[in-house]
Amino acid sequence: xxxxxxxxxxxxxxxxxxxxxxxxxxxxxxxxxxxxxxxxxxxxxxxxxxxxxxxxxxxxxxxxxxxxxxxxxxxxxxxxxxxxxxxxxxxxxxxxxxxxxxxxxxxxxxxxxxxxxxxxxxxxxxxxxxxxxxxxxxxxxxxxxxxxxxxxxxxxxxxxxxxxxxxxxxxxxxxxxxxxxxxxxxxxxxx
Amino acid sequence: xxxxxxxxxxxxxxxxxxxxxxxxxxxxxxxxxxxxxxxxxxxxxxxxxxxxxxxxxxxxxxxxxxxxxxxxxxxxxxxxxxxxxxxxxxxxxxxxxxxxxxxxxxxxxxxxxxxxxxxxxxxxxxxxxxxxxxxxxxxxxxxxxxxxxxxxxxxxxxxxxxxxxxxxxxxxxxxxxxxxxxxxxxxxxxx
DNA sequence: CGCCGTGGTGGACACTGTCTACCCAGACCC
DNA sequence: GGGTCTGGGTAGACAGTGTCCACCACGGCG
Numbered sequence: 378x379x380x381x382x383x384x385x386x387x388x389x390x391x392x393x394x395x396x397x398x399x400x401x402x403x404x405x406x407x408x409x410x411x412x413x414x415x416x417x418x419x420x421x422x423x424x425x426x427x428x429x430x431x432x433x434x435x436x437x438x439x440x441x442x443x444x445x446x447x448x449x450x451x452x453x454x455x456x457x458x459x460x461x462x463x464x465x466x467x468x469x470x471x472x473x474x475x476x477x478x479x480x481x482x483x484x485x486x487x488x489x490x491x492x493x494x495x496x497x498x499x500x501x502x503x504x505x506x507x508x509x510x511x512x513x514x515x516x517x518x519x520x521x522x523x524x525x526x527x528x529x530x531x532x533x534x535x536x537x538x539x540x541x542x543x544x545x546x547x548x549x550x551x552x553x554x555x556x557x558x559x560x561x562x563x564x565x566x567x568x
Numbered sequence: 569x570x571x572x573x574x575x576x577x578x579x580x581x582x583x584x585x586x587x588x589x590x591x592x593x594x595x596x597x598x599x600x601x602x603x604x605x606x607x608x609x610x611x612x613x614x615x616x617x618x619x620x621x622x623x624x625x626x627x628x629x630x631x632x633x634x635x636x637x638x639x640x641x642x643x644x645x646x647x648x649x650x651x652x653x654x655x656x657x658x659x660x661x662x663x664x665x666x667x668x669x670x671x672x673x674x675x676x677x678x679x680x681x682x683x684x685x686x687x688x689x690x691x692x693x694x695x696x697x698x699x700x701x702x703x704x705x706x707x708x709x710x711x712x713x714x715x716x717x718x719x720x721x722x723x724x725x726x727x728x729x730x731x732x733x734x735x736x737x738x739x740x741x742x743x744x745x746x747x748x749x750x751x752x753x754x755x756x757x758x759x
Numbered sequence: 760c761g762c763c764g765t766g767g768t769g770g771a772c773a774c775t776g777t778c779t780a781c782c783c784a785g786a787c788c789c
Numbered sequence: 790g791g792g793t794c795t796g797g798g799t800a801g802a803c804a805g806t807g808t809c810c811a812c813c814a815c816g817g818c819g
Contacts, residue, residue, distance in 0.1 A: 385798085406774085406775070417798065418800085419798075422776095525746055528728070529725040529750070532728060533723040536723065543720065549713070554710075555713060558713050559721070562714075609807090617808095619807060
């Protein structure tokens with residue numbers, strides 16, 4: 378393994394990313410991560426003074442991955458804004474559904490040190506791009522408010538879909554109709 | 569106290585409701601609830617075999633309260649659907665903001681026994697009413713999908729607003745513009 | 760009187776996060 | 790080279806958690 382040669386700090390985060398994908402957020406025990414990294418339970422403390430900081434480092438990987446997929450999905454940025462927004466929404470929901478554990482961790486603010494750790498640095502730029510696209514798609518409206526409402530809509534769909542409430546309530550078996558409905562609603566249907 | 573005369577079961581739920589309102593969801597320790605109810609830490613087990621079931625009973629109080637406020641807000645049901653929906657949205661968000669701890673508990677599915685405990689019995693009827701109102705407000709669309717998207721939007725706003733993300737992202741200091749934007753989006757603006 | 764079941768006690772157990780005393784290899788300096 | 794110092798990891802303690810279980814007090818009944 379190449380990763381085993383690198384520092385323990387990275388290895389702990391690697392283990393955490395793997396563990397959260399495999400068994401969910403509640404499996405991210407400090408001691409379990411240390412165990413799987415092959416060190417004693419006190420070792421992580423040297424790099425992460427508290428459990429929250431380790432979890433935050435793991436979550437940041439998730440934000441980075443999501444941001445990467447988002448930039449990949451919007452291509453060179455020349456597509457019509459409505460298409461880029463649809464791609465963004467799809468990416469967001471697919472991430473939430475596909476990486477359920479990581480997504481849960483990323484938005485479990487009681488598990489994260491939301492303060493100085495730069496989660497904001499990763500998610501705010503994403504929102505800024507959202508505002509910019511919304512502004513081009515709906516020049517009439519307050520882009521920040523519409524973008525905020527749209528983001529909240531995506532987040533809500535992701536969350537409620539994640540634990541099956543929307544399937545149960547609407548009888549749907551895929552989130553695509555909901556996504557389309559939300560996009561149509563906030564951006565105007567059609568073009 | 570009148571409640572101290574009733575059974576322990578009710579008293580535990582009372583204490584839990586009080587505690588979650590006062591100190592948030594992470595304070596709902598089984599042992600702490602027992603302590604504040606004046607019984608030993610093993611006592612709750614007679615009525616709630618597991619911690620999750622006690623938390624679920626507490627959360628059900630929240631769902632009941634929310635449902636009560638919702639029916640109160642829609643009045644006799646003769647107002648135009650758009651107004652009733654606006655009232656519902658306001659009630660939902662005010663509940664989420666005003667009873668932050670309870671709201672968090674209600675949607676922390678890892679803390680709840682989402683199965684056979686009838687949370688669905690309290691929240692599904694609410695969704696049914698939502699579908700009915702949306703169907704009258706937008707006869708053209710698939711009411712269940714639109715209602716699902718709208719619910720997700722409310723939920724998302726509540727969640728993101730709850731931990732300050734939307735204030736930070738949009739610069740708003742009240743959720744009313746976001747709510748209006750969401751309602752306009754899903755129901756069509758104007759009437 | 761004796762029995763028994765309902766409802767609560769309190770002590771284990773395994774596990775958690777945090778804190779702290781220790782320790783050991785390697786660098787560095789005189 | 791010998792001594793010292795330090796970064797990085799060990800391991801044991803501590804308080805707190807949820808769960809399980811052995812016990813028991815007490816009221817109603819035969």
